Amino acid sequence: MIIRILGICGSMKPGSSTAAVLRMSLQASTLVGAETNFYDISERPLPFCDGRSEDSTYPPEVHTFKNLVKNAHGIIIATPDYHNSFTGGLKNAIDLCGFDEFEHKMVGIIGVSGGAMGAGNAISHLRGVMRGVGAWVVPHQVSISNSSKMFSGPDQLADPMLEKRLLKLGKDVVKYANLFANGMLEDE
Numbered sequence: 001m002i003i004r005i006l007g008i009c010g011s012m013k014p015g016s017s018t019a020a021v022l023r024m025s026l027q028a029s030t031l032v033g034a035e036t037n038f039y040d041i042s043e044r045p046l047p048f049c050d051g052r053s054e055d056s057t058y059p060p061e062v063h064t065f066k067n068l069v070k071n072a073h074g075i076i077i078a079t080p081d082y083h084n085s086f087t088g089g090l091k092n093a094i095d096l097c098g099f100d101e102f103e104h105k106m107v108g109i110i111g112v113s114g115g116a117m118g119a120g121n122a123i124s125h126l127r128g129v130m131r132g133v134g135a136w137v138v139p140h141q142v143s144i145s146n147s148s149k150m151f152s153g154p155d156q157l158a159d160p161m162l163e164k165r166l167l168k169l170g171k172d173v174v175k176y177a178n179l180f181a182n183g184m185l186e187d188e
């Protein structure tokens with residue numbers, strides 16, 4: 001079975017550095033045989049989740065997004081650190097979904113911060129939210145600090161260790177997504 005991995009980027013900034021590193025992890029997923037897709041909320045904005053009882057009345061973009069999440073076996077989520085957490089745009093995208101879309105999905109998380117502290121809090125908060133929608137988050141994660149210095153050239157990371165971590169994440173999500181996709185984890 002071909003494993004489908006969806007990338008979701010929490011940045012809405014054109015030329016986002018978070019989107020660039022997410023694409024690197026997705027590339028690693030393809031190297032181990034996965035099919036990948038990328039949902040960029042900056043290019044395909046989603047309306048606010050308002051908690052309505054009839055989801056079908058949301059505009060088509062919402063259904064496109066929900067279907068992409070639902071049809072994926074694994075998801076790599078990358079977010080910039082905004083005030084010590086992940087972005088509001090990303091939270092809104094997740095709020096438009098729920099167990100129906102995220103349950104039994106393997107998730108990998110990347111966080112990118114402008115400052116020196118890294119995006120550990122954003123990643124931890126996102127782990128908690130993923131539990132709330134029934135997803136499984138892989139232990140490996142990537143926190144990037146000093147984002148303005150992370151590239152030494154176009155698509156070239158200054159730190160080779162960082163590149164290694166991003167590639168491992170892309171491969172890990174595929175490896176563990178296989179467990180559900182191939183029925184190796186039973187569900188009651």
Ligand SMILES: Cc1cc2nc3c(=O)[nH]c(=O)nc-3n(C[C@H](O)[C@H](O)[C@H](O)COP(=O)(O)O)c2cc1C
Nearest residue numbers: 011013016017018080081082083084113114115147
């Ligand atoms: C509203 C806002 C809040 C931010 N808060 C933090 C923060 O708390 N800590 C930090 O290190 N960087 C913070 N940053 C910087 C971003 O994390 C950083 O610029 C990141 O690389 C943006 O990623 P992007 O280029 O993918 O949008 C903030 C940026 C914005 C716009």
